[in-house]
Amino acid sequence: xxxxxxxxxxxxxxxxxxxxxxxxxxxxxxxxxxxxxxxxxxxxxxxxxxxxxxxxxxxxxxxxxxxxxxxxxxxxxxxxxxxxxxxxxxxxxxxxxxxxxxxxxxxxxxxxxxxxxxxxxxxxxxxxxxxxxxxxxxxxxxxxxxxxxxxxxxxxxxxxxxxxxxxxxxxxxxxxxxxxxxxxxxxxxxxxxxxxxxxxxxxxxxxxxxxxxxxxxxxxxxxxxxxxxxxxxxxxxxxxxxxxxxxxxxxxxxxxxxxxxxxxxxxxxxxxxxxxxxxxxxxxxxxxxxxxxxxxxxxxxxxxxxxxxxxxxxxxxxxxxxxxxxxxxxxxxxxxxxxxxx
Amino acid sequence: xxxxxxxxxxxxxxxxxxxxxxxxxxxxxxxxxxxxxxxxxxxxxxxxxxxxxxxxxxxxxxxxxxxxxxxxxxxxxxxxxxxxxxxxxxxxxxxxxxxxxxxxxxxxxxxxxxxxxxxxxxxxxxxxxxxxxxxxxxxxxxxxxxxxxxxxxxxxxxxxxxxxxxxxxxxxxxxxxxxxxxxxxxxxxxxxxxxxxxxxxxxxxxxxxxxxxxxxxxxxxxxxxxxxxxxxxxxxxxxxxxxxxxxxxxxxxxxxxxxxxxxxxxxxxxxxxxxxxxxxxxxxxxxxxxxxxxxxxxxxxxxxxxxxxxxxxxxxxxxxxxxxxxxxxxxxxxxxxxxxxx
DNA sequence: GATACAGACTAAATCGTTTTAGCCAGGAAA
DNA sequence: TTTCCTGGCTAAAACGATTTAGTCTGTATC
Numbered sequence: 168x169x170x171x172x173x174x175x176x177x178x179x180x181x182x183x184x185x186x187x188x189x190x191x192x193x194x195x196x197x198x199x200x201x202x203x204x205x206x207x208x209x210x211x212x213x214x215x216x217x218x219x220x221x222x223x224x225x226x227x228x229x230x231x232x233x234x235x236x237x238x239x240x241x242x243x244x245x246x247x248x249x250x251x252x253x254x255x256x257x258x259x260x261x262x263x264x265x266x267x268x269x270x271x272x273x274x275x276x277x278x279x280x281x282x283x284x285x286x287x288x289x290x291x292x293x294x295x296x297x298x299x300x301x302x303x304x305x306x307x308x309x310x311x312x313x314x315x316x317x318x319x320x321x322x323x324x325x326x327x328x329x330x331x332x333x334x335x336x337x338x339x340x341x342x343x344x345x346x347x348x349x350x351x352x353x354x355x356x357x358x359x360x361x362x363x364x365x366x367x368x369x370x371x372x373x374x375x376x377x378x379x380x381x382x383x384x385x386x387x388x389x390x391x392x393x394x395x396x397x398x399x400x401x402x403x404x405x406x407x408x409x410x411x412x413x414x415x416x417x418x419x420x421x422x423x424x425x426x427x428x429x430x431x432x433x434x435x436x437x438x439x440x441x442x443x444x445x446x447x448x449x450x451x452x453x454x455x456x457x458x459x460x461x462x463x464x465x466x467x468x469x470x471x472x473x474x475x476x477x478x479x480x481x482x483x484x485x486x487x488x489x490x491x492x493x494x495x496x497x498x499x500x501x502x503x504x505x506x507x508x509x
Numbered sequence: 510x511x512x513x514x515x516x517x518x519x520x521x522x523x524x525x526x527x528x529x530x531x532x533x534x535x536x537x538x539x540x541x542x543x544x545x546x547x548x549x550x551x552x553x554x555x556x557x558x559x560x561x562x563x564x565x566x567x568x569x570x571x572x573x574x575x576x577x578x579x580x581x582x583x584x585x586x587x588x589x590x591x592x593x594x595x596x597x598x599x600x601x602x603x604x605x606x607x608x609x610x611x612x613x614x615x616x617x618x619x620x621x622x623x624x625x626x627x628x629x630x631x632x633x634x635x636x637x638x639x640x641x642x643x644x645x646x647x648x649x650x651x652x653x654x655x656x657x658x659x660x661x662x663x664x665x666x667x668x669x670x671x672x673x674x675x676x677x678x679x680x681x682x683x684x685x686x687x688x689x690x691x692x693x694x695x696x697x698x699x700x701x702x703x704x705x706x707x708x709x710x711x712x713x714x715x716x717x718x719x720x721x722x723x724x725x726x727x728x729x730x731x732x733x734x735x736x737x738x739x740x741x742x743x744x745x746x747x748x749x750x751x752x753x754x755x756x757x758x759x760x761x762x763x764x765x766x767x768x769x770x771x772x773x774x775x776x777x778x779x780x781x782x783x784x785x786x787x788x789x790x791x792x793x794x795x796x797x798x799x800x801x802x803x804x805x806x807x808x809x810x811x812x813x814x815x816x817x818x819x820x821x822x823x824x825x826x827x828x829x830x831x832x833x834x835x836x837x838x839x840x841x842x843x844x845x846x847x848x849x850x851x
Numbered sequence: 852g853a854t855a856c857a858g859a860c861t862a863a864a865t866c867g868t869t870t871t872a873g874c875c876a877g878g879a880a881a
Numbered sequence: 882t883t884t885c886c887t888g889g890c891t892a893a894a895a896c897g898a899t900t901t902a903g904t905c906t907g908t909a910t911c
Contacts (some may be wrong), residue, residue: 170897172897172898173897173898184897184898185899188899188900189900191898194900220898222896223897223898224899225898226897227899228900248892291907444911
């Protein structure tokens with residue numbers, strides 16, 4: 168069984184292709200098509216089960232009503248939730264979302280942008296990797312709006328972004344730890360040049376300095392990005408084995424690292440918070456349900472999705488009006504959710 | 510800056526559009542295009558940064574190199590992992606994936622199928638909802654292959670599916686509980702007519718019967734699908750408050766229910782496994798890291814994704830050969846991962 | 852009686868590819 | 882000299898929509 172096209176309907180209804188098109192696009196009245204013809208065409212279309220071919224439509228109009236979403240890894244809870252919120256929001260504006268994962272690989276990200284561009288998506292929401300600014304500029308030059316989420320390029324204000332104030336978030340967590348009397352605060356982060364992580368790290372250093380606490384090099388563990396699970400566990404284990412002596416608190420700078428940390432804490436049977444206070448950037452079911460419950464800096468994931476989608480739709484609407492005037496980066500707040508672990 | 514098309518290249522290279530097309534599709538040799546022309550065209554294409562328009566290509570060839578993936582909810586860990594494994598696998602075959610979530614809503618699922626169909630995806634991998642068989646038949650009639658995952662229609666063998674043997678999986682868990690001496694085993698499931706859940710429930714009943722244990726109605730809790738988090742918590746709490754007296758073990762039939770259960774167990778400070786043994790269908794980071802660790806029936810998620818993708822690609826390859834001969838449903842085994850909770 | 856205009860449509864170009872069916876020149880075979 | 886290849890390309894149709902610029906009829910206006 169073949170798909171029915173507009174001309175099949177035209178033939179069956181005894182009218183021209185144009186007439187059918189007008190009827191299907193609610194332009195019939197404007198085009199002064201008579202009531203009877205409209206009804207006839209609608210009837211035939213329904214009867215034959217007509218569904219417009221979006222490829223043809225997109226080719227002709229240049230609009231696919233599709234947006235590309237590039238995240239780091241769709242199987243990660245944070246990105247999966249983000250993706251769902253963007254999908255839901257997109258539906259409200261009658262857009263469809265195509266997702267893909269970069270695995271934080273620069274080349275893969277570039278490939279994905281190319282692939283989406285070839286598929287003529289109307290706009291992009293991107294969790295960028297390093298060195299992606301030029302590729303994004305190319306999209307913008309083609310008049311395709313791009314919104315960055317979760318990460319940003321501080322030196323490129325022309326690329327709008329929606330994310331939390333990472334510096335402020337980590338500062339909040341650090342202040343809470345210090346207020347509770349912890350002084351030997353360790354940090355676990357991931358090796359990257361991306362600004363959002365540097366902001367988090369900077370907050371750690373600044374808060375320590377502000378309180379006159381020396382920053383011990385041995386308390387900061389930087390996990391290389393593509394070290395496997397086992398290797399990363401070992402590294403964290405080395406750091407946390409000092410719990411109760413060298414360190415009295417630990418701040419995990421990402422969700423994934425926090426889960427890794429829990430695994431180590433469990434294995435080493437570290438008493439939280441007696442031997443070690445724990446706080447993690449970004450929430451997760453585990454942190455809420457672990458015993459003791461783990462304090463986190465919570466990102467408003469849904470809101471990031473909503474705001475990013477909104478920003479994109481705005482630009483899609485105003486597309487053609489040369490440069491969209493308002494390019495103010497959106498910064499949401501990441502709040503401390505204090506639980507039993509501190 | 511506009512996108513470059515094949516005819517821009519043709520003009521600049523001083524050849525015809527056809528020639529450019531042949532060169533870009535590695536048909537140049539077959540079409541006996543001379544070495545010099547090939548090189549010239551390739552050079553110009555590279556120089557202008559040519560990227561073929563997939564809409565146009567798809568319109569002409571009828572193939573979009575895209576497959577549609579419909580899951581229940583992309584923000585759920587199980588489906589997110591599944592999606593990632595399918596995305597990775599698809600890339601190996603040079604296909605792109607478009608995902609969407611049904612939220613287990615029949616009408617939404619239908620809409621999604623329509624939307625993907627309008628976008629001319631080449632094939633589908635679907636986590637079906639109830640009453641979707643007819644819509645899937647329509648896809649098959651249009652010669653679009655469909656593979657079901659996670660769920661299936663027992664009365665429709667013509668729709669191939671890839672999933673675990675749910676009956677066997679639950680049986681394994683039940684046998685393990687009984688072997689450990691538990692007799693008052695409760696069950697928490699979700700209200701649905703879908704066969705995969707009925708299989709799980711049936712296994713529970715059959716194993717009890719086989720061991721001569723009476724099935725107590727009060728020990729089976731069926732949560733309505735769209736009851737909110739709070740309501741579901743209450744229901745589970747009511748059941749689990751009997752821990753140590755009315756019941757000595759509980760089997761959660763889905764991941765989500767298990768997490769809900771953990772929340773209740775934590776709140777009621779139930780001692781696991783002393784007062785209550787716990788087992789859950791489908792693994793999750795929480796179960797591995799909770800104290801005590803929770804036993805699960807683990808589904809080979811990655812393998813489901815791989816096998817489903819493989820089955821789809823097979824059918825895509827053999828498309829046009831009328832009916833693809835082998836339609837044997839793929840059934841993987843779900844193994845018991847025994848942890849501290851039983 | 853010519854002009855205008857509204858009403859009800861349709862023809863044809865167009866979007867960017869792929870692909871079939873040729874065209875043309877030159878050399879070999881008959 | 883005609884016929885037949887063959888090598889090296891190109892023209893044009895087709896995919897399924899949208900959209901601009903008409904075409905006709907018939908009626909109202911001057």
